[in-house]
Amino acid sequence: MNRIWAGALAAVLMGLGCAVPATAAGDGGSTGGGAASPAGYIQADDGGLVTDATRPYTYERMARELRELEERYPRLVGVNVIGHTVSGVDIPMVTLGTGSKKVLVLGTEHAREYVTTGFIMRTLDTYAYAYARGAKIEGEDVKAVLERVTFYMVPMLNIDGVALVTGRASPTQVRVAKRAVGAGTYADTVDTWKADIRGVDLNRNYPVNWARSRSVPGPDSEGYKGPTAASEPEVKAVVALGRAHDFAFLLALHTRGNVIYWCDSYSGRVPGALALARKVRAVNGFDLVQRDISAGQASRGGAGSANWFRHEFDRPALTIEFTPPSEPYAKAPAHFNRLIWKANRALLLKIAP
DSSP states (O other): OOHHHHHHHHHHHHHHTOOOOOOOOTTSOOOOOOSOOOTTSSOTTOOSOOOOTTSOOOHHHHHHHHHHHHHHSTTTEEEEEEEEOTTOOEEEEEEEEOOSEEEEEEOOSSGGGTHHHHHHHHHHHHHHHHHHTTOEETTEEHHHHHHHEEEEEESOSOHHHHHHHTTOOOHHHHHHHHHHHOHHHHHHHGGGOOSOTTSOOGGGOSSSSGGGSOOOSSOOSSOOOOSSTTOSHHHHHHHHHHHHSOEEEEEEEEESSSEEEEEBTTTBOOTTHHHHHHHHHHHHOOEEEEEOOTTSOTTTOOSSHHHHHHHHHOSOEEEEEESOTTOOGGGTGGGHIIIIIHHHTTHHHHHOO
16 A cells, blocks of 8 residues: 555544444345455455445545455555645545556546446455456456456545535535635535535646636636646646556546547547447447537537547547436435446446456
8 A cells, every 4th residue: 555645544544433344245246256266365354345335435435445445455456646635635546457458547526426436436346356256247257357457546536526515524625615616606506516625627627628618707616617727636636647657548437418428529539439439338328429528618629537638648538427317416326236337337347458
């Protein structure tokens, strides 16, 4: 475990008086098992899955579970800090696998879409658990995939925003948000907050086509692209991570719509993007949308993470919108298995090789 991350996590856990949580297998279906575990990949006190995506994720619970998963699978799972939020909280990035091919997965760029954190955590837990037992998931050989591919996953990018929308924000985080958008706007929008605590939409703040991207006039719970491109530390962390590694492609996980955005007019048709999008559609049946309007500009491309990745690296980047268009954000975790997991539990295994 990264020493900075370990120290910060220990402080969080001590402050909360938390012990290692009980395991929660959920109802997403068995990974199979019974095969001998590769040496060093699971501890003798194994008790099943650690994560539970049917409850809303807080930063504290995510941190506890990441620590436990890294301890259970020390040569398969690794946790590091890639940066810090506006309020100074560590942003963890977890790696899964030992392969040379690298895939970047971003969760919860938008605060109210924290169910995507649940998807990443459940995926991490389930794949590691299956690997340790030599098991398959929907016919996919987990061990074979994870020896070819390493997934770099940021389960919760907008940590401060999630604290606001889930009612777990510190007085400092609340104060910063109220100062940014005004006390009245804060009170009216905190339950569906999308931005970071400075009122900047992280998925409109990336350094691509930023000047031409659509935006509301100033800080708000959603829709403001920021004072400058990559003004937010969370976005800076993703940009630095992307530039530090040779990623084959990016998946940016969002809700709602059950659609896959794979192309924008600013970057054009990136080689391999349509083929990758079709692979995703073959797994979950989501519709393909050629022009990525998720970051605010239908005619000229937006300033989102997928737009940035396509333009900077000329490689595929997909924005995947989980859950139906009308699904309430706050209710999505309770329906996680039916709405998301059932159709997508083997998604990364099927599209990464």
